[in-house]
Amino acid sequence: MPYCWPKETVFEELVLNVEDRFCPVCGRRMSICDHRHHRVFTFDGPLHLTCKLVHCPNESCPAHRRTFSPEAEMGIVMPWWVVGWDVFCWIGHRRFARHWSVPQIREELDDSYRIVLSDDAIEKYIHRYQAMVAARQQDPRLLAETYRDVEEVVLSIDGLQPEKGHETLYVVRELTKKRVWFAEALLSSSEAEVRRLLVQARQWTERLGKRVRVWMSDKQEAFLKGIETEFPGVPHRYCENHFMHDLAKPVLDMDSNAKVQMRRKVRGLRPIEREVLDKRRGQDIQSEEGSSNCNAPPEPSNLSEEAGAVVLDYCVAVRGILNDNHGGPLYPPGLRMSDALGEVRQSLDRNFEAKKGGAAKRCCNG
Ligand SMILES: [Zn+2]
Structure with missing residues (x-):
């Protein structure tokens, strides 16, 4: 859907002409x-681009039906986008390098730059940014550059299941x-499916x-067989x-x-x-009934009130402890x-000791 610009928006005007005005044919x-x-x-404010499109006037020329656009347009913004490259890169960087949430990005764009976008629109740009980063990460030339000083590679494969039942x-x-290097959602973890990824890994190393x-993975049958076939002689660890998880399992059971x-x-x-x-509750009723008696000492009721609060606090603490399920194999729950x-228990003991000491003191003084 085209963006709905508010009427009062002030645009900077920019007219773009096709760089080469002569028919290539x-x-x-x-x-x-x-x-x-x-x-x-853009971060310099809203921009209104007017692109002058041209075609070859010669009706017998094969290029007659083709329309040529100014190349400079793509340097500012991609077709159909409502944000320029500067804003686009800013969104991607905030999301992936700074881990900002989409609403946070939306609010900051609005607050600091008066760029009003919906969450949907921001998510769409984030997906495109992701696709571009992935393409760049897999670019063979850049990869070769990254691995120029590396003699041997160490590969690993693993399957992540985001939710049960999902691919x-x-x-x-x-x-x-x-x-x-790459990732792919596989519908099954059959040997044939996994093999494709291992073949791809072999092609990349070649x-x-x-x-x-060395290869590293868990001991799924498909990994064991596939790696042995595609990478004969390479150690598989x-x-x-x-390993740690399996080792910890009996410990966690006991725990x-x-x-x-x-x-x-x-x-x-x-x-x-x-x-x-x-x-x-009983005391509340009593104190209401006896409220006319101003000479009644308030102390005993306050003291037991305080003691009651301490008991309740202990109960909350213990309940929290009993419901806490955190901790992994190294520090089990x-x-x-x-x-x-x-x-x-130590805290309770300290209280008892303090009470004994206090009582003894009072005894001596009294
Ligand atoms: Zn022509």
Whole structure:
């Protein structure tokens, strides 16, 4: 849909002419046949481009039906875009180098540059930016330049499943330069499908003229067989991360068992909280009833009020600990739970000690 410019927008006018006015086929001077208007946001303000289009007037020339546009237009903006290259690059850079969200980009464009775009439009430009970056990353000349000083490459392949039931994205990465070489969503992880990616990886290494020192992946059958076939003699190592996960599995099972037992032991938070709240409610009624008695000492009620609040705080802390499921194989959740419960116990012990000390003191003084 064309962009709807507000009526009061002030445009800078720029007229572009075709650089070479002579017909590339017959050499006659071409004549203007049409104008194309292109309004576009730039960081220097809104710009109104008027492109003078030309064609060859010679009706017998094969170029007669062709229209030629000024090449300079593409240096400012791509066809149908509403933002110039400067804004386009700014959006892509904020998204991918600074990890800004789309609404954040939209607001900043509006606040600082008075460029009003919808989230949809920004997302569309981000996709195009992504496609351009991917194309550039895969450009064979640039790749050869990047790998000029590298003697051997280390390759890895892995499948990522963004959500259960969705197709898996297979990614081939090179580890000496930490680069994603290419990625493809495969409908199945069959040997034939995965093989295509491995063939492509082989072609890339051949084109670069590099030896593969080692392959790394998990032990999916399709990887094992495919790599053995496409890269005979190249060592294939098990990925450390997957290795770690498999190693940790029995530990995590034991940990989860320990968690269940701790939860079973530390229970009954609800009745404790209810008791405190019931007492509070009782006191409220009492204090309302006895409000006429101004000489009544307020202390005992405040003291138990304070104690009740402490008990409730402890309950909140313990509930948080019991519901916390974070932590990986290196610091499993059960271990974290045990540490945290230990801290609560120490804190309770400190309170008891303080109370004993206080009582003893009072005893001596009194
Ligand atoms: Zn011509």
